[in-house]
Each structure stands twice: as C-alpha cells, then as structure tokens.
Amino acid sequence: QKEVEQNSGPLSVPEGAIASLNCTYSDRGSQSFFWYRQYSGKSPELIMFIYSNGDKEDGRFTAQLNKASQYVSLLIRDSQPSDSATYLCAVKGGYGGSQGNLIFGKGTKLSVKP
Amino acid sequence: SAVISQKPSRDICQRGTSLTIQCQVDSQVTMMFWYRQQPGQSLTLIATANQGSEATYESGFVIDKFPISRPNLTFSTLTVSNMSPEDSSIYLCSVSWQGNTEAFFGQGTRLTVV
Numbered sequence: 001q002k003e004v005e006q007n008s009g010p011l012s013v014p015e016g017a018i019a020s021l022n023c024t025y026s027d028r029g030s031q032s033f034f035w036y037r038q039y040s041g042k043s044p045e046l047i048m049f050i051y052s053n054g055d056k057e058d059g060r061f062t063a064q065l066n067k068a069s070q071y072v073s074l075l076i077r078d079s080q081p082s083d084s085a086t087y088l089c090a091v092k093g094g095y096g097g098s099q100g101n102l103i104f105g106k107g108t109k110l111s112v113k114p
Numbered sequence: 115s116a117v118i119s120q121k122p123s124r125d126i127c128q129r130g131t132s133l134t135i136q137c138q139v140d141s142q143v144t145m146m147f148w149y150r151q152q153p154g155q156s157l158t159l160i161a162t163a164n165q166g167s168e169a170t171y172e173s174g175f176v177i178d179k180f181p182i183s184r185p186n187l188t189f190s191t192l193t194v195s196n197m198s199p200e201d202s203s204i205y206l207c208s209v210s211w212q213g214n215t216e217a218f219f220g221q222g223t224r225l226t227v228v
Binding site for chain 2: 032034042043044045046049088090092101102103104105106107
C-alpha cells in the first residue's frame with residue numbers, strides 16, 4: 001500500500017513566525033512532490049512542487065526534499081492569518097499502472113494566530 | 115496551467131438517483147482524474163479517465179457505480195449512480211500532463227444525497 005503521511009495537526013503558530021509542515025512517503029520510486037493549500041469549502045490550490053533533493057524557494061515558501069529519508073517539508077516564513085488552511089502533501093510517480101495521478105496525504109491544518 | 119470548469123458546483127439529490135458531473139478544460143491535457151473528498155478527509159482517487167477507452171479504476175471503485183466518459187482531450191464526465199447518503203462528498207476533477215508536471219483542480223462538486 002503506497003502511503004503519504006502527514007501530521008493532521010492542527011498546527012498553530014503566531015503571526016510572523018515560521019510554520020513547518022512535514023510529510024513522509026512510502027514508495028522510493030516516487031518522482032515528484034507537491035504541496036497544495038486548501039481553504040475550507042474550496043478545491044486544492046498548488047503552492048509548490050519539487051523534483052530534486054534540496055531546497056526550492058518561492059517567496060515566503062520553501063519546499064525541502066530528501067529522497068534518501070523519503071521526506072518532504074514545506075516552510076512558510078512570516079506566516080500570515082491568510083495562510084490558515086489545510087496543507088496537502090501529494091506524491092506522483094512510481095505507482096505502476098497509475099503513474100501520473102497524485103497520492104495525497106490527509107493534510108495538516110495550519111492556524112496562524114494574529 | 116489550465117482553466118478547469120466543473121459543473122454543477124453543488125447539488126442535493128434523492129437516494130437511488132444518478133448525477134453526472136462535467137469537467138471541461140480550456141486546453142488539451144494528457145491526463146484527467148476524478149477524486150473524491152469526503153467530509154474532513156483528504157482526496158481519494160476514483161479513476162483515471164482515458165481518452166477513447168475505458169477508465170482505469172482504483173481499488174474500491176467500480177465502473178457500474180462511477181461510470182466515466184472522456185470523449186476527447188478537453189472533456190470528461192463522472193456519473194455517481196444509484197446514490198446513497200454515503201456518496202455525499204466533494205467530487206473533484208484534476209488534469210495533468212505526461213511527465214513530472216503538476217496537476218490542477220476544478221472547483222469541485224459538492225454532492226449531498228438525502
């Protein structure tokens with residue numbers, strides 16, 4: 001069974017702090033990794049994707065990938081109340097006949113307190 | 115990216131009836147997927163909609179319950195058949211391209227079965 005694991009939270013951080021969201025995956029053949037943000041009642045919105053080991057930065061967001069440890073993280077700097085949402089980790093590739101689709105974690109609910 | 119239009123956005127249906135959800139994309143895409151998101155849960159893949167052939171269903175989902183069509187590279191439908199209250203969920207269309215590329219979501223269909 002291919003799995004993507006996330007701490008469900010809720011994760012609560014004060015405004016201006018760094019929020020750290022973590023994700024592990026079970027299939028070593030996974031090729032690409034995604035972070036989606038989902039506001040309540042809305043569909044998932046892509047924030048970042050990463051394919052190679054290391055860090056990838058985009059504005060206040062940094063994705064980190066460690067394939068040896070099968071670990072992906074998302075850092076949100078200078079957290080804002082508008083960042084309060086559920087963050088979904090998704091993994092693509094290495095799943096045989098279903099390559100191309102995303103396998104999602106259960107999501108981590110982030111709350112940024114003013 | 116792509117603009118994905120999903121219809122209807124929400125519906126309330128009687129048990130035993132069927133509902134067809136449409137997904138229209140503004141450009142040709144390689145892959146189209148249908149996901150289900152039950153209340154408070156993450157996304158679960160129902161099936162991959164294959165252009166010109168039968169959809170590929172994930173474990174636990176069958177064609178008789180969730181027939182899918184994909185007549186061309188920009189359009190797909192998902193039918194939820196013989197509905198019961200357990201089918202109450204958000205149904206999401208997703209599109210992607212071959213290779214290590216990101217996936218985008220329609221705005222979802224919120225289905226309530228009474």
